[in-house]
Amino acid sequence: MSSLPQQIPSTFTRMVGCKYPIIAGPMFLVSDVDLVVATSETGGVGGMPSLNWRTTEEFRTAVQAVKKRTQKPFAVNLIVNQSNPRQEADLEVCVQEKVPMIITSLGNPKTVIQAMHQVGGKIFCDVTDLKYAEKVEGLGADGVIAVSSGAGGHAGPISPFVLIPYLKKHLKIPIVAAGGISTGEQIAAAMTLGASAVQMGTRFIASTEAHVEENYKNAILKSDPEDIMLTKKISGTNLAVIKTPYIEKLGTELGIVEANLLKNPKLKKYVKMARIWIGSQKLKNAILGPTYKEVWSAGQGVGLIEDISSVKEIMNRLVHEYVTAMERNKEMLQALSHTGP
Ligand SMILES: Cc1cc2nc3c(=O)[nH]c(=O)nc-3n(C[C@H](O)[C@H](O)[C@H](O)COP(=O)(O)O)c2cc1C
Numbered sequence: 001m002s003s004l005p006q007q008i009p010s011t012f013t014r015m016v017g018c019k020y021p022i023i024a025g026p027m028f029l030v031s032d033v034d035l036v037v038a039t040s041e042t043g044g045v046g047g048m049p050s051l052n053w054r055t056t057e058e059f060r061t062a063v064q065a066v067k068k069r070t071q072k073p074f075a076v077n078l079i080v081n082q083s084n085p086r087q088e089a090d091l092e093v094c095v096q097e098k099v100p101m102i103i104t105s106l107g108n109p110k111t112v113i114q115a116m117h118q119v120g121g122k123i124f125c126d127v128t129d130l131k132y133a134e135k136v137e138g139l140g141a142d143g144v145i146a147v148s149s150g151a152g153g154h155a156g157p158i159s160p161f162v163l164i165p166y167l168k169k170h171l172k173i174p175i176v177a178a179g180g181i182s183t184g185e186q187i188a189a190a191m192t193l194g195a196s197a198v199q200m201g202t203r204f205i206a207s208t209e210a211h212v213e214e215n216y217k218n219a220i221l222k223s224d225p226e227d228i229m230l231t232k233k234i235s236g237t238n239l240a241v242i243k244t245p246y247i248e249k250l251g252t253e254l255g256i257v258e259a260n261l262l263k264n265p266k267l268k269k270y271v272k273m274a275r276i277w278i279g280s281q282k283l284k285n286a287i288l289g290p291t292y293k294e295v296w297s298a299g300q301g302v303g304l305i306e307d308i309s310s311v312k313e314i315m316n317r318l319v320h321e322y323v324t325a326m327e328r329n330k331e332m333l334q335a336l337s338h339t340g341p
Pocket residue numbers: 024025026027028030049077103104105126147150151152153154178179180181199200201202203297298299300301
Protein backbone atom coordinates (compact mmCIF):
# COMPACT_ATOMS: atom_id res chain seq x y z
CA MET A 1 0.00 0.00 0.00
CA SER A 2 1.49 3.39 -0.99
CA SER A 3 1.88 6.00 1.75
CA LEU A 4 -1.38 7.37 3.07
CA PRO A 5 -2.26 11.06 3.12
CA GLN A 6 -1.77 12.71 6.51
CA GLN A 7 -5.34 13.95 6.29
CA ILE A 8 -8.39 14.22 4.08
CA PRO A 9 -9.49 17.82 4.52
CA SER A 10 -13.20 18.66 4.49
CA THR A 11 -15.58 21.05 6.26
CA PHE A 12 -16.22 18.25 8.74
CA THR A 13 -12.57 17.47 9.55
CA ARG A 14 -11.82 21.17 10.02
CA MET A 15 -14.87 21.67 12.24
CA VAL A 16 -14.31 18.62 14.44
CA GLY A 17 -10.52 18.53 14.30
CA CYS A 18 -9.94 14.95 13.06
CA LYS A 19 -7.70 13.62 10.25
CA TYR A 20 -10.22 11.63 8.23
CA PRO A 21 -13.92 12.35 7.56
CA ILE A 22 -14.99 8.97 8.95
CA ILE A 23 -17.19 8.40 11.99
CA ALA A 24 -17.59 4.92 13.48
CA GLY A 25 -21.31 5.40 14.13
CA PRO A 26 -22.64 5.01 17.66
CA MET A 27 -24.13 1.51 17.93
CA PHE A 28 -26.42 0.32 20.69
CA LEU A 29 -24.70 -2.46 22.68
CA VAL A 30 -21.81 -2.59 20.19
CA SER A 31 -19.75 0.61 20.57
CA ASP A 32 -17.67 0.43 23.71
CA VAL A 33 -14.61 2.30 24.94
CA ASP A 34 -12.14 0.14 22.93
CA LEU A 35 -13.92 0.72 19.59
CA VAL A 36 -14.30 4.46 20.22
CA VAL A 37 -10.65 4.93 21.23
CA ALA A 38 -9.36 2.80 18.32
CA THR A 39 -11.36 4.85 15.78
CA SER A 40 -10.41 8.24 17.17
CA GLU A 41 -6.75 7.26 17.57
CA THR A 42 -6.55 6.16 13.92
CA GLY A 43 -7.84 9.50 12.64
CA GLY A 44 -11.63 9.08 12.53
CA VAL A 45 -14.24 9.86 15.18
CA GLY A 46 -15.47 7.05 17.44
CA GLY A 47 -19.13 7.30 18.43
CA MET A 48 -20.88 5.79 21.46
CA PRO A 49 -24.52 5.88 22.61
CA SER A 50 -24.82 7.02 26.25
CA LEU A 51 -27.40 4.26 26.78
CA ASN A 52 -24.75 1.57 26.27
CA TRP A 53 -24.07 2.03 29.98
CA ARG A 54 -26.65 0.94 32.54
CA THR A 55 -26.56 4.16 34.56
CA THR A 56 -25.53 7.76 34.05
CA GLU A 57 -22.61 7.25 36.46
CA GLU A 58 -21.34 4.25 34.47
CA PHE A 59 -21.67 6.38 31.32
CA ARG A 60 -19.60 9.14 32.99
CA THR A 61 -16.90 6.59 33.86
CA ALA A 62 -16.84 5.43 30.22
CA VAL A 63 -16.44 9.01 28.92
CA GLN A 64 -13.59 9.56 31.37
CA ALA A 65 -11.98 6.29 30.24
CA VAL A 66 -12.12 7.43 26.59
CA LYS A 67 -10.59 10.80 27.52
CA LYS A 68 -7.76 9.08 29.40
CA ARG A 69 -6.88 6.96 26.37
CA THR A 70 -7.19 9.53 23.59
CA GLN A 71 -6.82 13.29 23.18
CA LYS A 72 -8.58 13.06 19.81
CA PRO A 73 -12.24 13.99 19.16
CA PHE A 74 -14.96 11.42 19.85
CA ALA A 75 -18.77 11.54 19.82
CA VAL A 76 -21.60 10.64 22.19
CA ASN A 77 -25.07 9.77 20.91
CA LEU A 78 -28.01 11.09 22.94
CA ILE A 79 -31.59 10.06 22.26
CA VAL A 80 -33.60 13.24 22.80
CA ASN A 81 -37.21 12.08 22.75
CA GLN A 82 -39.42 11.02 25.65
CA SER A 83 -38.46 7.33 25.35
CA ASN A 84 -35.17 8.23 27.07
CA PRO A 85 -35.64 9.10 30.75
CA ARG A 86 -31.88 9.76 31.12
CA GLN A 87 -31.52 12.51 28.54
CA GLU A 88 -31.07 15.38 31.00
CA ALA A 89 -28.65 13.54 33.28
CA ASP A 90 -26.55 12.18 30.38
CA LEU A 91 -26.43 15.64 28.78
CA GLU A 92 -25.15 17.04 32.06
CA VAL A 93 -22.27 14.51 31.93
CA CYS A 94 -21.47 15.57 28.34
CA VAL A 95 -21.40 19.23 29.39
CA GLN A 96 -19.24 18.58 32.46
CA GLU A 97 -16.84 16.33 30.55
CA LYS A 98 -16.81 18.72 27.54
CA VAL A 99 -17.56 15.94 25.03
CA PRO A 100 -16.26 17.24 21.66
CA MET A 101 -19.15 16.01 19.48
CA ILE A 102 -22.75 14.97 20.10
CA ILE A 103 -24.95 13.00 17.72
CA THR A 104 -28.64 13.36 18.56
CA SER A 105 -31.36 10.91 17.55
CA LEU A 106 -35.11 11.60 17.35
CA GLY A 107 -36.97 14.34 19.23
CA ASN A 108 -36.00 17.98 19.66
CA PRO A 109 -32.27 18.68 20.03
CA LYS A 110 -32.67 22.35 21.11
CA THR A 111 -31.57 21.87 24.75
CA VAL A 112 -28.58 19.77 23.69
CA ILE A 113 -27.48 22.33 21.09
CA GLN A 114 -27.68 25.24 23.53
CA ALA A 115 -25.95 23.40 26.39
CA MET A 116 -23.14 21.88 24.31
CA HIS A 117 -22.38 25.11 22.43
CA GLN A 118 -21.57 26.68 25.81
CA VAL A 119 -18.66 24.22 26.18
CA GLY A 120 -17.53 24.23 22.53
CA GLY A 121 -19.15 20.91 21.51
CA LYS A 122 -20.35 20.29 17.95
CA ILE A 123 -23.83 18.87 17.47
CA PHE A 124 -24.81 16.69 14.54
CA CYS A 125 -28.38 15.39 14.31
CA ASP A 126 -29.55 12.12 12.72
CA VAL A 127 -32.02 13.00 9.96
CA THR A 128 -33.86 10.95 7.35
CA ASP A 129 -35.72 13.70 5.47
CA LEU A 130 -35.51 17.41 4.58
CA LYS A 131 -38.26 18.66 6.92
CA TYR A 132 -36.50 17.50 10.06
CA ALA A 133 -33.08 18.50 8.67
CA GLU A 134 -34.32 22.09 8.16
CA LYS A 135 -35.77 22.07 11.66
CA VAL A 136 -32.45 21.13 13.30
CA GLU A 137 -30.53 23.58 11.12
CA GLY A 138 -32.94 26.28 12.33
CA LEU A 139 -32.24 25.24 15.93
CA GLY A 140 -28.51 25.78 15.41
CA ALA A 141 -27.19 22.26 14.75
CA ASP A 142 -23.64 22.21 13.37
CA GLY A 143 -24.42 19.44 10.89
CA VAL A 144 -26.69 16.55 10.01
CA ILE A 145 -26.15 12.82 9.66
CA ALA A 146 -28.11 11.81 6.56
CA VAL A 147 -29.32 8.32 7.43
CA SER A 148 -30.40 6.75 4.15
CA SER A 149 -31.92 3.50 2.99
CA GLY A 150 -29.60 0.52 3.26
CA ALA A 151 -28.28 1.64 6.67
CA GLY A 152 -27.78 -0.61 9.67
CA GLY A 153 -29.81 0.28 12.77
CA HIS A 154 -32.91 2.37 11.99
CA ALA A 155 -32.55 2.95 8.26
CA GLY A 156 -34.13 5.93 6.53
CA PRO A 157 -36.45 5.55 3.54
CA ILE A 158 -34.52 7.63 0.94
CA SER A 159 -31.69 6.42 -1.31
CA PRO A 160 -28.30 8.00 -0.49
CA PHE A 161 -28.01 8.91 -4.19
CA VAL A 162 -30.93 11.28 -3.64
CA LEU A 163 -30.76 12.16 0.05
CA ILE A 164 -27.21 13.58 0.06
CA PRO A 165 -27.56 16.00 -2.91
CA TYR A 166 -31.16 16.83 -1.87
CA LEU A 167 -30.05 17.92 1.61
CA LYS A 168 -27.01 19.64 0.14
CA LYS A 169 -29.25 21.72 -2.11
CA HIS A 170 -31.32 23.02 0.81
CA LEU A 171 -28.97 23.19 3.82
CA LYS A 172 -25.99 25.35 4.67
CA ILE A 173 -24.57 23.07 7.37
CA PRO A 174 -22.34 20.07 6.55
CA ILE A 175 -23.83 16.69 5.72
CA VAL A 176 -22.47 13.35 6.92
CA ALA A 177 -23.59 10.43 4.73
CA ALA A 178 -24.69 7.25 6.52
CA GLY A 179 -26.01 3.97 5.19
CA GLY A 180 -24.45 1.06 3.33
CA ILE A 181 -20.93 2.52 3.22
CA SER A 182 -18.19 -0.08 3.68
CA THR A 183 -15.43 1.01 1.28
CA GLY A 184 -13.27 4.02 0.41
CA GLU A 185 -14.75 4.17 -3.10
CA GLN A 186 -18.15 4.73 -1.51
CA ILE A 187 -16.67 7.48 0.68
CA ALA A 188 -15.38 9.18 -2.50
CA ALA A 189 -18.86 8.80 -4.05
CA ALA A 190 -20.57 10.29 -0.98
CA MET A 191 -18.15 13.24 -0.95
CA THR A 192 -18.75 13.75 -4.68
CA LEU A 193 -22.48 13.94 -3.98
CA GLY A 194 -21.89 16.71 -1.44
CA ALA A 195 -21.20 14.98 1.88
CA SER A 196 -18.30 16.29 3.96
CA ALA A 197 -17.91 13.04 5.94
CA VAL A 198 -19.38 9.56 6.30
CA GLN A 199 -20.71 7.59 9.24
CA MET A 200 -20.22 3.83 9.07
CA GLY A 201 -21.64 1.24 11.45
CA THR A 202 -21.76 -2.27 10.01
CA ARG A 203 -18.14 -2.19 8.72
CA PHE A 204 -16.88 -1.52 12.25
CA ILE A 205 -18.87 -4.39 13.80
CA ALA A 206 -16.61 -6.72 11.80
CA SER A 207 -13.52 -5.38 13.58
CA THR A 208 -11.35 -6.99 16.21
CA GLU A 209 -12.11 -4.14 18.63
CA ALA A 210 -15.89 -4.71 18.53
CA HIS A 211 -16.67 -6.93 21.50
CA VAL A 212 -19.68 -8.77 20.12
CA GLU A 213 -20.56 -12.43 19.65
CA GLU A 214 -18.32 -14.04 16.96
CA ASN A 215 -21.40 -15.49 15.20
CA TYR A 216 -22.64 -11.90 14.65
CA LYS A 217 -19.35 -10.90 12.97
CA ASN A 218 -19.36 -14.09 10.87
CA ALA A 219 -22.97 -13.45 9.82
CA ILE A 220 -21.89 -10.04 8.50
CA LEU A 221 -19.13 -11.69 6.42
CA LYS A 222 -21.51 -14.34 5.06
CA SER A 223 -24.48 -12.07 4.32
CA ASP A 224 -25.43 -10.47 1.03
CA PRO A 225 -27.40 -7.22 0.65
CA GLU A 226 -30.43 -9.40 -0.18
CA ASP A 227 -30.25 -10.86 3.34
CA ILE A 228 -31.00 -7.52 5.03
CA MET A 229 -34.63 -7.08 6.01
CA LEU A 230 -36.57 -4.45 7.93
CA THR A 231 -38.60 -5.47 10.96
CA LYS A 232 -40.77 -3.45 13.34
CA LYS A 233 -40.82 -6.33 15.81
CA ILE A 234 -37.77 -5.17 17.81
CA SER A 235 -38.17 -1.44 18.47
CA GLY A 236 -41.58 -0.63 16.99
CA THR A 237 -40.05 1.10 13.93
CA ASN A 238 -38.12 -0.37 11.02
CA LEU A 239 -34.83 -1.89 12.17
CA ALA A 240 -32.44 -3.36 9.57
CA VAL A 241 -31.51 -6.92 10.54
CA ILE A 242 -29.83 -9.93 8.98
CA LYS A 243 -32.35 -12.54 7.86
CA THR A 244 -32.01 -15.45 10.30
CA PRO A 245 -34.45 -18.30 11.01
CA TYR A 246 -35.47 -16.51 14.22
CA ILE A 247 -36.20 -13.21 12.42
CA GLU A 248 -38.18 -15.03 9.74
CA LYS A 249 -40.29 -16.62 12.48
CA LEU A 250 -40.67 -13.31 14.34
CA GLY A 251 -41.92 -11.48 11.22
CA THR A 252 -41.71 -7.83 10.24
CA GLU A 253 -45.01 -6.13 11.14
CA LEU A 254 -46.55 -5.38 14.54
CA GLY A 255 -49.65 -7.39 15.55
CA ILE A 256 -53.10 -5.78 15.24
CA VAL A 257 -53.52 -5.31 19.01
CA GLU A 258 -50.20 -3.47 19.39
CA ALA A 259 -50.75 -1.39 16.24
CA ASN A 260 -54.15 -0.29 17.64
CA LEU A 261 -52.73 0.48 21.09
CA LEU A 262 -50.12 2.70 19.38
CA LYS A 263 -52.98 4.80 17.99
CA ASN A 264 -54.23 5.52 21.52
CA PRO A 265 -52.80 8.93 22.59
CA LYS A 266 -52.80 8.01 26.30
CA LEU A 267 -51.29 4.55 25.95
CA LYS A 268 -48.89 4.87 23.01
CA LYS A 269 -45.95 6.14 25.11
CA TYR A 270 -46.13 3.06 27.39
CA VAL A 271 -46.65 0.63 24.52
CA LYS A 272 -43.59 2.08 22.76
CA MET A 273 -41.49 1.88 25.92
CA ALA A 274 -42.51 -1.75 26.52
CA ARG A 275 -41.65 -2.68 22.91
CA ILE A 276 -38.24 -0.94 23.16
CA TRP A 277 -37.48 -2.71 26.46
CA ILE A 278 -38.41 -6.17 25.12
CA GLY A 279 -36.53 -5.49 21.86
CA SER A 280 -33.40 -4.31 23.63
CA GLN A 281 -33.34 -7.51 25.74
CA LYS A 282 -33.53 -9.55 22.52
CA LEU A 283 -30.71 -7.50 20.96
CA LYS A 284 -28.60 -7.80 24.09
CA ASN A 285 -28.91 -11.59 24.21
CA ALA A 286 -27.99 -11.91 20.53
CA ILE A 287 -25.14 -9.40 20.53
CA LEU A 288 -23.40 -10.48 23.69
CA GLY A 289 -23.81 -14.25 23.77
CA PRO A 290 -24.67 -17.25 21.63
CA THR A 291 -28.42 -17.79 21.30
CA TYR A 292 -30.71 -19.29 18.68
CA LYS A 293 -32.74 -16.03 18.85
CA GLU A 294 -30.43 -14.30 16.39
CA VAL A 295 -31.32 -10.60 16.17
CA TRP A 296 -28.37 -8.93 14.47
CA SER A 297 -28.72 -5.41 13.11
CA ALA A 298 -26.66 -4.63 9.99
CA GLY A 299 -26.94 -2.62 6.78
CA GLN A 300 -26.77 -3.58 3.11
CA GLY A 301 -23.04 -2.79 3.16
CA VAL A 302 -22.57 -6.40 4.44
CA GLY A 303 -22.19 -7.34 0.77
CA LEU A 304 -18.86 -5.48 0.62
CA ILE A 305 -17.34 -6.76 3.88
CA GLU A 306 -15.09 -9.80 3.61
CA ASP A 307 -12.85 -9.80 6.65
CA ILE A 308 -12.63 -9.08 10.35
CA SER A 309 -9.72 -6.68 10.78
CA SER A 310 -8.41 -4.23 13.33
CA VAL A 311 -9.82 -0.70 13.20
CA LYS A 312 -6.37 0.51 12.12
CA GLU A 313 -6.32 -1.86 9.14
CA ILE A 314 -9.89 -0.90 8.21
CA MET A 315 -9.11 2.81 8.43
CA ASN A 316 -5.90 2.49 6.37
CA ARG A 317 -7.72 0.51 3.71
CA LEU A 318 -10.60 3.02 3.56
CA VAL A 319 -8.19 5.91 3.10
CA HIS A 320 -6.18 3.98 0.48
CA GLU A 321 -9.36 3.08 -1.46
CA TYR A 322 -10.55 6.69 -1.22
CA VAL A 323 -7.29 7.97 -2.68
CA THR A 324 -7.34 5.34 -5.46
CA ALA A 325 -10.92 6.32 -6.37
CA MET A 326 -9.98 10.00 -6.47
CA GLU A 327 -6.97 9.24 -8.67
CA ARG A 328 -9.26 7.35 -11.03
CA ASN A 329 -11.55 10.37 -11.15
CA LYS A 330 -8.55 12.55 -11.97
CA GLU A 331 -7.65 10.25 -14.88
CA MET A 332 -11.23 10.44 -16.10
CA LEU A 333 -11.05 14.24 -15.90
CA GLN A 334 -7.79 14.29 -17.86
CA ALA A 335 -9.25 11.96 -20.48
CA LEU A 336 -12.21 14.36 -20.75
CA SER A 337 -9.96 17.34 -21.41
CA HIS A 338 -8.27 15.47 -24.29
CA THR A 339 -11.48 14.64 -26.12
CA GLY A 340 -11.95 17.88 -28.05
CA PRO A 341 -13.98 18.38 -31.22
C1 LIG B 1 -26.09 -2.62 15.56
C2 LIG B 1 -26.35 -1.17 15.30
C3 LIG B 1 -26.76 -0.36 16.34
C4 LIG B 1 -26.97 1.01 16.12
N1 LIG B 1 -27.31 1.81 17.18
C5 LIG B 1 -27.43 3.16 17.00
C6 LIG B 1 -27.69 4.01 18.11
O1 LIG B 1 -27.84 3.57 19.25
N2 LIG B 1 -27.76 5.35 17.86
C7 LIG B 1 -27.59 5.89 16.62
O2 LIG B 1 -27.66 7.12 16.45
N3 LIG B 1 -27.34 5.09 15.55
C8 LIG B 1 -27.24 3.75 15.72
N4 LIG B 1 -26.93 2.95 14.66
C9 LIG B 1 -26.67 3.58 13.33
C10 LIG B 1 -25.16 3.82 13.12
O3 LIG B 1 -24.66 4.79 14.00
C11 LIG B 1 -24.89 4.26 11.67
O4 LIG B 1 -25.56 5.46 11.36
C12 LIG B 1 -25.33 3.20 10.66
O5 LIG B 1 -24.87 1.94 11.10
C13 LIG B 1 -24.77 3.49 9.27
O6 LIG B 1 -25.16 2.50 8.39
P1 LIG B 1 -24.24 1.21 8.02
O7 LIG B 1 -24.40 0.26 9.18
O8 LIG B 1 -24.91 0.69 6.78
O9 LIG B 1 -22.84 1.66 7.84
C14 LIG B 1 -26.77 1.57 14.84
C15 LIG B 1 -26.36 0.73 13.79
C16 LIG B 1 -26.15 -0.63 14.01
C17 LIG B 1 -25.70 -1.49 12.87
